[in-house]
Amino acid sequence: MRKIWWKFLASGLLIYIVVFGFIGDVPRQPILNETIRNVYFHVPMWFSMMSLMISSLIYSIKYLNGGKIQDDVYAVEFANVAIVFGILGFLTGCIWGNYTWGDPLPKDPKIIAVEVGLLIYSAYFVLRGSFEDEQKKARLSAVYNIFAFASFMPLVWILPRLTDSLHPGNGGNPAFGKYDMDSSMRMVFYPAVIAWILIGVWITSLRIRLKLLNNHLQENI
Amino acid sequence: MQEIKNLILKDIILEWRQKYAFNGMVLYVVSTVFMCYISFKLKTNTIEPITWNTLFWIIILFSAVNSITKSFIQEKAGRQLYYYQIAKPSSIILAKIIYNFLLMIFLGFLGFLIYSIFMGNMVENIPLYLIALTLGALGFSASLTLIAGIASKSDNTSGLMAVLSFPILLPMLTMLIKLSKNAMDGLDMSVSYDEIMVISGIDLIVIALSYMLFPYLWKS
Numbered sequence: 465m466r467k468i469w470w471k472f473l474a475s476g477l478l479i480y481i482v483v484f485g486f487i488g489d490v491p492r493q494p495i496l497n498e499t500i501r502n503v504y505f506h507v508p509m510w511f512s513m514m515s516l517m518i519s520s521l522i523y524s525i526k527y528l529n530g531g532k533i534q535d536d537v538y539a540v541e542f543a544n545v546a547i548v549f550g551i552l553g554f555l556t557g558c559i560w561g562n563y564t565w566g567d568p569l570p571k572d573p574k575i576i577a578v579e580v581g582l583l584i585y586s587a588y589f590v591l592r593g594s595f596e597d598e599q600k601k602a603r604l605s606a607v608y609n610i611f612a613f614a615s616f617m618p619l620v621w622i623l624p625r626l627t628d629s630l631h632p633g634n635g636g637n638p639a640f641g642k643y644d645m646d647s648s649m650r651m652v653f654y655p656a657v658i659a660w661i662l663i664g665v666w667i668t669s670l671r672i673r674l675k676l677l678n679n680h681l682q683e684n685i
Numbered sequence: 686m687q688e689i690k691n692l693i694l695k696d697i698i699l700e701w702r703q704k705y706a707f708n709g710m711v712l713y714v715v716s717t718v719f720m721c722y723i724s725f726k727l728k729t730n731t732i733e734p735i736t737w738n739t740l741f742w743i744i745i746l747f748s749a750v751n752s753i754t755k756s757f758i759q760e761k762a763g764r765q766l767y768y769y770q771i772a773k774p775s776s777i778i779l780a781k782i783i784y785n786f787l788l789m790i791f792l793g794f795l796g797f798l799i800y801s802i803f804m805g806n807m808v809e810n811i812p813l814y815l816i817a818l819t820l821g822a823l824g825f826s827a828s829l830t831l832i833a834g835i836a837s838k839s840d841n842t843s844g845l846m847a848v849l850s851f852p853i854l855l856p857m858l859t860m861l862i863k864l865s866k867n868a869m870d871g872l873d874m875s876v877s878y879d880e881i882m883v884i885s886g887i888d889l890i891v892i893a894l895s896y897m898l899f900p901y902l903w904k905s
Contacts, residue, residue, distance in 0.1 A: 528901050583852040594839045607898045619856040
């Protein structure tokens with residue numbers, strides 16, 4: 465019970481978000497209108513993707529330092545779930561963009577950045593697939609993971625700020641935090657970020673346990 | 686320092702002994718430029734400045750990937766074991782990066798010369814363009830050397846090399862294309878300080894990471 469309290473927290477918050485995300489009050493903005501509710505789902509996807517990628521990075525560094533195969537399993541599964549959240553964020557963004565910008569895939573540096581990010585992490589899995597030996601696979605993919613993360617970061621954080629972007633907070637557009645969200649929206653938005661991150665960690669922990677059990681079974685056969 | 690110098694000299698001597706590899710790279714650049722010449726310049730006789738620029742960087746990218754792939758598969762496993770025993774991994778990676786940097790500078794400048802002869806020179810601020818080329822050569826050589834190290838451990842080296850390196854080089858490439866576009870338009874150097882800073886920053890990050898991560902690769 466002590467260890468699973470955060471799962472109750474995550475599911476409770478998620479129910480709260482779904483209910484209040486759809487019936488709560490939102491400020492009426494030109495163009496955005498009711499689609500602003502997507503901010504509870506689209507933006508937290510990126511927050512969770514980022515935190516899962518950072519966790520994956522940390523476990524890769526840990527693996528290189530300690531050499532325990534368990535850390536490698538953690539890194540892979542965090543990256544796996546990060547990709548899923550990336551795709552979900554991409555899709556919610558497409559739907560949102562369709563109604564506000566009139567185009568599901570407009571020319572925007574952040575969209576390009578995310579596409580490249582998904583490519584990088586797919587390459588990570590291709591790399592893993594091409595080795596048989598477990599330790600070798602783990603070591604090389606950990607090196608690539610750290611390297612890829614470091615070259616992915618400037619793409620997401622620096623480049624969109626240098627060029628014009630449709631996204632708020634870049635290229636002179638004001639960020640959501642400043643103008644668009646009022647306090648009632650913030651009451652839903654911040655819990656949403658926490659809830660989605662926790663859900664991501666939960667899914668990852670289930671996958672990790674499954675993988676470790678599988679490894680254990682195979683060792684005993 | 687002495688160790689790094691010796692390793693670079695070793696690479697240069699090896700390259701000089703097997704000239705066919707080096708000639709192959711030069712020929713690669715020349716024939717690609719010639720192909721672009723035939724398919725663009727000869728057919729339509731017009732080429733947009735943006736296409737001109739992008740095409741050049743794609744040629745440079747491909748020749749970089751092609752020539753740096755061999756960094757670690759050129760030499761036999763036995764000899765690599767020998768280097769492992771006599772040299773520090775950090776000096777090996779630095780030597781390889783510096784050597785590949787020199788190689789890329791040479792190929793890039795040669796490519797630029799041939800490209801501007803065949804396709805016509807559209808650059809107004811040539812020093813700035815050459816700065817972009819140098820920064821690009823540095824970033825390409827640093828990141829591709831590490832990735833060549835990773836890819837050389839697998840059976841499908843050249844395929845893996847392209848898959849692993851293209852997404853990683855993309856941020857750098859977009860910045861480089863932007864900087865060299867500024868140079869083509871003949872803008873003053875001071876306009877492009879932002880881009881130069883960002884590219885140098887990315888270069889520094891990549892070099893530092895290759896330096897730190899390579900010892901782990903070298904062990905296996």
